Amino acid sequence: MDEHPPETVRAVEHELTALLRRSRAVSWDIAREVHPNLEPNAYGLLLWLRRSGSIRLTDLAGRLGIGKGTLSRQINGLETIGLVRRDPDPTDRRASQLSLTEEGQRRFDTASAARLERFRETLSTWSGQDVETFARLLNRFNETYF
Incomplete structure (x- = not known):
């Protein structure tokens, strides 16, 4: 593995910090577009x-x-505002499957479409190859960072 110059690693850290700071604001x-009482982390x-359709809390x-305790509290909040439901797990009576309600899907899809449009606008001046490379490198970073 190549040794990267400290200034290059610092530049990556700086740019990721800026991205995360802006991301929190967005x-x-x-x-709020999904639901006025929704916490930002719940998105x-x-x-x-939405991706999994239905999933157990532990998974x-x-x-x-x-x-699980932290997630359970967050899921309880989403249930309270009608965005998530728990259904019995057919393979384990002690467990339940989590999924979006119809209202949760509708609200999420509407907000997601708006978010994707913001990404399209931001990337509109980039070449297709640059966008593909950016997506690939972000995926690689996310897969290896944690």
């Missing part, structure tokens, strides 16, 4: 639930790398 806006939960906690 997350508040997107969360990521909704994304995972979702493992994928997200958070504790």
